[in-house]
Amino acid sequence: MDTSELERFFQKVRKGPRPDDCWLWVGAIGDDGYGRFSIRRDGRERMVRPQRLLYEHLTGRTLTPKVDLLHDCDVPICVHVSIGEDSHLFEGDDRMNMRDREQKGRAGRRGVLRRGLSRKQHAIRSRALRQVVLTIGWDRDAISAVLSGNAPSQPRLFDWP
Numbered sequence: 001m002d003t004s005e006l007e008r009f010f011q012k013v014r015k016g017p018r019p020d021d022c023w024l025w026v027g028a029i030g031d032d033g034y035g036r037f038s039i040r041r042d043g044r045e046r047m048v049r050p051q052r053l054l055y056e057h058l059t060g061r062t063l064t065p066k067v068d069l070l071h072d073c074d075v076p077i078c079v080h081v082s083i084g085e086d087s088h089l090f091e092g093d094d095r096m097n098m099r100d101r102e103q104k105g106r107a108g109r110r111g112v113l114r115r116g117l118s119r120k121q122h123a124i125r126s127r128a129l130r131q132v133v134l135t136i137g138w139d140r141d142a143i144s145a146v147l148s149g150n151a152p153s154q155p156r157l158f159d160w161p
């Protein structure tokens with residue numbers, strides 16, 4: 001990514017106040033619940049997942065389609081990539097992915113409950129999260145409420161299937 005692309009990228013990101021908070025993507029979200037970012041390469045427009053693009057940019061590595069980028073925080077629209085321990089994203093192959101799921105069981109390392117959500121539910125959750133962040137900003141309680149599926153104060157936003 002060049003400077004102007006990076007700038008455009010981070011206009012679509014809202015970072016939490018603490019260094020280890022999620023950086024939430026507020027741009028386009030696909031039907032799989034992951035973000036989408038459009039880039040131009042070789043004169044052609046492409047839609048990519050923002051967390052993968054940032055990961056490649058920061059690490060200088062190329063992620064082949066076979067390599068999954070796993071979210072330690074279980075928040076698909078989080079793009080908090082950094083070089084080192086506090087990164088929320090790390091590479092894993094399919095086997096690691098499975099082991100990761102087994103080890104985590106129902107609770108992620110950061111305490112977010114894994115709900116075994118379907119693709120559609122992931123998309124709904126991600127869009128609800130984006131809505132909250134765009135409406136009231138990066139608010140820890142509101143974000144937790146969306147992630148846990150409990151948001152009594154704003155039932156319309158969180159019409160859970």
Ligand SMILES: [Zn+2]
Pocket residue numbers: 021022023073074075078079080088
């Ligand atoms: Zn995160």
